[in-house]
Amino acid sequence: MKKKSTTAPNIITATGITRTFTTGKVITEVLKGIDVSIQTGEFVAIMGKSGAGKSTLMYQLSLLDEPSGGTLMVDNTNVLILNEVERTKFRLNTLGYVFQDYALVPDLTAEENVMLPLLMRGLEWNTARTTARGAIDGVGLIGKYLNLPSELSGGEQQRVSIARAIAGKPKILFADEPTANLDSVSGTQVIQLITDLNRIDGQTVVMVTHEREYALGADRIIHMEDGIVVNVEQLKK
Amino acid sequence: MRAFRIGLLLGWRQIQRANIWTTSLIIFVMMLTFLNLIAVSGILVGLIAGAEKAVRAESLGDIILSELPDEDRLVETEGIVRELSSFPEIESYSVRYRSAGTLEANYKERRNLQAERDIASVTVTGVDPIQEDAMSGLSSNIIAGEYLNPDEEGYILVGAYYVEEYAQQFGDIFDSLSGVKPGDTVRLTAGEVSKEFIIKGIIQSKVDEVSLNTYIPEREFRRLFGRIDRNADQIVIRVKEPGTEGIVKDTLIDSGLGEFAKIQTFDEGKPKFITDIKNTFNTLGSFIGSIGIVVASITIFIIIFINALSRQRQIGILKGIGIERRAIEVAYILQAAFYAIIGSALGALLTYGFLIGYFERNPIQFPFSDGILVAPVDETIIRFAILFTITMIAGFLPAWSIVRKNTLNSILGRK
Numbered sequence: 001m002k003k004k005s006t007t008a009p010n011i012i013t014a015t016g017i018t019r020t021f022t023t024g025k026v027i028t029e030v031l032k033g034i035d036v037s038i039q040t041g042e043f044v045a046i047m048g049k050s051g052a053g054k055s056t057l058m059y060q061l062s063l064l065d066e067p068s069g070g071t072l073m074v075d076n077t078n079v080l081i082l083n084e085v086e087r088t089k090f091r092l093n094t095l096g097y098v099f100q101d102y103a104l105v106p107d108l109t110a111e112e113n114v115m116l117p118l119l120m121r122g123l124e125w126n127t128a129r130t131t132a133r134g135a136i137d138g139v140g141l142i143g144k145y146l147n148l149p150s151e152l153s154g155g156e157q158q159r160v161s162i163a164r165a166i167a168g169k170p171k172i173l174f175a176d177e178p179t180a181n182l183d184s185v186s187g188t189q190v191i192q193l194i195t196d197l198n199r200i201d202g203q204t205v206v207m208v209t210h211e212r213e214y215a216l217g218a219d220r221i222i223h224m225e226d227g228i229v230v231n232v233e234q235l236k237k
Numbered sequence: 238m239r240a241f242r243i244g245l246l247l248g249w250r251q252i253q254r255a256n257i258w259t260t261s262l263i264i265f266v267m268m269l270t271f272l273n274l275i276a277v278s279g280i281l282v283g284l285i286a287g288a289e290k291a292v293r294a295e296s297l298g299d300i301i302l303s304e305l306p307d308e309d310r311l312v313e314t315e316g317i318v319r320e321l322s323s324f325p326e327i328e329s330y331s332v333r334y335r336s337a338g339t340l341e342a343n344y345k346e347r348r349n350l351q352a353e354r355d356i357a358s359v360t361v362t363g364v365d366p367i368q369e370d371a372m373s374g375l376s377s378n379i380i381a382g383e384y385l386n387p388d389e390e391g392y393i394l395v396g397a398y399y400v401e402e403y404a405q406q407f408g409d410i411f412d413s414l415s416g417v418k419p420g421d422t423v424r425l426t427a428g429e430v431s432k433e434f435i436i437k438g439i440i441q442s443k444v445d446e447v448s449l450n451t452y453i454p455e456r457e458f459r460r461l462f463g464r465i466d467r468n469a470d471q472i473v474i475r476v477k478e479p480g481t482e483g484i485v486k487d488t489l490i491d492s493g494l495g496e497f498a499k500i501q502t503f504d505e506g507k508p509k510f511i512t513d514i515k516n517t518f519n520t521l522g523s524f525i526g527s528i529g530i531v532v533a534s535i536t537i538f539i540i541i542f543i544n545a546l547s548r549q550r551q552i553g554i555l556k557g558i559g560i561e562r563r564a565i566e567v568a569y570i571l572q573a574a575f576y577a578i579i580g581s582a583l584g585a586l587l588t589y590g591f592l593i594g595y596f597e598r599n600p601i602q603f604p605f606s607d608g609i610l611v612a613p614v615d616e617t618i619i620r621f622a623i624l625f626t627i628t629m630i631a632g633f634l635p636a637w638s639i640v641r642k643n644t645l646n647s648i649l650g651r652k
Contacts, residue, residue, distance in 0.1 A: 064644055064648065088561060091559045092558070093559070099554060103550075116243065116558070117560070
């Protein structure tokens with residue numbers, strides 16, 4: 001288990017992040033100037049009611065979307081000046097994602113799904129497969145390498161999704177309501193897995209959830225309401 | 238290269254896991270498109286090629302010797318013939334004498350001298366019946382009566398188009414004799430000289446040069462038309478090995494025969510209009526085939542578009558986890574390529590493995606030719622390349638338009 005340093009450098013520094021959407025003449029401001037800093041090795045949960053802007057914030061921090069205003073440094077890179085190709089490459093090499101509905105490619109086996117970003121990084125097929133199988137073993141799915149997503153349960157698919165996200169050892173793991181489509185048992189297992197990644201491997205994790213019990217494994221909970229951070233809750237470990 | 242590799246993986250797995258019936262249907266459409274592209278123009282061209290083949294088989298042979306530009310006939314015909322006999326590459330040849338004459342029938346029954354005579358202007362060809370039959374298989378075109386016997390004199394073969402019974406389809410285009418049949422006596426007139434012949438047989442072929450002709454033994458021809466110099470109008474040659482006519486022609490020229498006759502291969506000597514019609518039909522076939530290409534490309538466009546659209550979220554997620562756009566585009570292009578290649582391969586297999594042979598054995602019966610299917614490999618490759626390229630574009634465009642959408646919008650299913 002890696003011991004956390006209280007003086008770890010910030011891996012994410014967001015200042016004055018805004019995000020507005022324009023529909024015809026209607027302008028909706030979803031994020032209203034968010035300041036967030038996340039340290040390397042930290043596990044941060046973002047909570048809030050529907051429409052609070054928690055997922056929108058995560059999309060900005062994870063480079064899936066571009067803020068309308070503010071500054072954003074991720075892993076010492078001013079990511080807002082990157083073009084589309086550079087952003088894709090940055091996401092590939094630096095970030096990992098777990099989506100709420102697993103988002104696996106249905107035509108690929110479990111190991112091929114995990115291999116995909118590894119191959120994109122340039123790993124040879126055999127190396128990528130060995131790494132992918134290791135990651136699948138790591139999430140507790142030993143031997144299910146050749147199963148198609150349709151042959152796995154929801155919980156198992158989400159584990160494969162986590163394996164895909166962490167196989168390339170990303171600097172930050174983003175999880176967008178990873179338990180939303182799971183039953184409570186599977187949900188608890190997935191959260192335990194993510195928590196262990198943080199506790200044991202020191203993986204930086206940013207997770208959006210609306211269930212407090214799942215957020216309790218985090219170091220901090222950022223509470224959002226109506227596009228602003230209303231409270232940052234430091235959890236004692 | 239990485240993007241290409243991932244694209245291949247994604248595309249191939251999509252093909253593997255796709256519904257077998259859907260895939261089969263798409264491939265079937267592509268196969269029909271390929272056949273439409275090859276077979277339509279192939280049959281149109283084959284219609285003329287069939288006619289050309291018949292002209293070669295039944296009339297002009299593989300090599301044609303005709304008079305030099307400043308001569309009326311083949312000078313030194315007897316010397317040429319002696320020379321031809323010494324070439325082992327030559328299977329057979331026929332020396333032809335040709336002139337115009339008039340053929341009259343029913344003159345013995347004609348009571349009223351004011352009534353119109355039953356007369357036809359005809360082409361008369363003098364041949365050695367055995368040589369001619371060996372070269373052109375003339376006897377196989379007899380539809381009534383018998384072929385000429387080399388030992389007999391006073392007999393004539395009359396082309397069917399000169400006989401009213403067989404020429405009704407042409408109306409008044411040709412003069413025809415009414416009610417004549419084998420065994421009837423007709424009078425052949427050349428200038429001031431006339432001679433009676435008994436019709437030995439009626440000949441009919443899809444080659445007009447045969448059906449619009451009359452044949453008599455060469456001895457009688459020379460006597461009737463006063464060809465005492467024995468110089469013929471044409472010598473046609475069949476070579477032993479098909480396809481060697483160019484070499485044999487060069488050999489004939491090298492032996493000095495070129496000084497006495499203009500020597501041409503069939504392709505050089507065939508009427509120009511055959512080539513013109515062939516090219517016209519080829520263009521027409523390509524035009525009709527191109528409609529098929531448009532239909533196929535729209536089909537592929539729709540298939541790939543629906544496929545990509547239904548996977549829009551998945552595409553967004555792939556981009557989200559760092560998969561390059563190009564890899565995703567390659568996946569869809571690969572699918573389009575797969576459909577085009579497999580469909581075309583099946584079409585080619587059907588064309589070369591079955592259809593060409595089938596139409597060779599069972600030609601399509603057109604009034605003026607036995608239509609075959611012509612599909613030269615080089616033209617087929619070009620048409621496949623066109624089909625393949627257009628299919629690629631049709632596969633790429635929808636993938637490109639969906640892949641370039643905003644990543645987050647794709648993930649969230651927003652428009």
